[in-house]
Amino acid sequence: MEGIEFRFIDTAGIRETSDTIENLGIERAFEQIKKARVVLLLFDLDTSSEEFVLGQIENFEQKTLGEGQTLIALFNKVDKTKSKDFKKLKDKGLFISAKKQENLNELVEQLLATVQNESAEDQLIVTNIRHYEILVRCEESLVKVEEGLEMQIPGDLLAMDIRETLNLLGEITGQISSDDLLGNIFSNFCIGK
Numbered sequence: 001m002e003g004i005e006f007r008f009i010d011t012a013g014i015r016e017t018s019d020t021i022e023n024l025g026i027e028r029a030f031e032q033i034k035k036a037r038v039v040l041l042l043f044d045l046d047t048s049s050e051e052f053v054l055g056q057i058e059n060f061e062q063k064t065l066g067e068g069q070t071l072i073a074l075f076n077k078v079d080k081t082k083s084k085d086f087k088k089l090k091d092k093g094l095f096i097s098a099k100k101q102e103n104l105n106e107l108v109e110q111l112l113a114t115v116q117n118e119s120a121e122d123q124l125i126v127t128n129i130r131h132y133e134i135l136v137r138c139e140e141s142l143v144k145v146e147e148g149l150e151m152q153i154p155g156d157l158l159a160m161d162i163r164e165t166l167n168l169l170g171e172i173t174g175q176i177s178s179d180d181l182l183g184n185i186f187s188n189f190c191i192g193k
C-alpha cells in the first residue's frame with residue numbers, strides 16, 4: 001500500500017473453548033500477536049454485545065499488547081447491523097464490512113499512519129558518511145562517559161569526554177568548524193577557484 005509492504009497473518013479466531021486442537025490454534029494466534037507491529041482485532045458486530053467488545057479491547061490493551069504495538073479494532077458486518085446504533089463503540093475502532101468492502105479505505109489510512117509514525121520516530125536514516133563517522137565517534141565517547149561514571153572518576157575528567165561528544169555533534173549541527181572538517185570537505189569535494 002502506497003509502496004509500503006505489509007504482511008498480514010490471519011490467525012485462528014480467539015474464544016473460550018475446550019477443544020484441544022482449537023486451543024492450539026489460539027495459542028499460535030497469541031504467538032503471532034506478540035510479534036506483530038499492528039494487531040487488527042476483528043469483531044462480528046452481528047453477534048457481539050458492546051460490553052463484550054469493550055471488555056476484549058481493554059483486555060488486549062492491558063494484558064496482551066506490549067510497547068510499540070498498535071491495536072486497531074474492527075467492527076465487522078455493518079451491512080447486517082445498519083439499524084443498530086453502537087454508541088459505546090464509536091471512538092473505539094472502525095465500523096467495516098469485509099463482505100461489502102465498506103470503509104476499508106479508512107483502515108488502509110490507519111495502517112499507513114502507524115507505519116509513518118514509526119518511521120518518523122524510530123528510523124533515523126543517516127545519509128551522509130561524514131555524519132555517520134561522527135555519530136560513531138559520539139557513541140565511543142559516550143561509552144567512555146558511561147564507563148567513567150561506573151568507575152566514579154572525577155567530574156572534570158568526565159566533562160572532557162562529554163565536551164568531546166558535544167564538539168562532535170557540533171560538527172554535524174554546524175556549531176564548530178574544525179580543521180578536520182575543512183580537511184574533510186577539501187578531500188571529498190572538488191572546490192575550485
Ligand SMILES: Nc1nc2c(ncn2[C@@H]2O[C@H](COP(=O)(O)OP(=O)(O)OP(=O)(O)O)[C@@H](O)[C@H]2O)c(=O)[nH]1
Nearest residue numbers: 011012013076077078079080096097098099100101
Ligand atoms: N454480512 C456479512 N458477512 C460477512 C462479512 N464478513 C464476513 N462475512 C461472512 O461471515 C462468515 C465467516 O467468515 P470467515 O471469513 O470464514 O470468518 P473467520 O472469522 O475467518 O472464520 P474462521 O477462519 O473459521 O475462524 C462467512 O460466511 C462470510 O461471508 C461482512 O462484512 N458482512
Ligand SMILES: [Mg+2]
Nearest residue numbers: 010011012013
Ligand atoms: Mg478465517
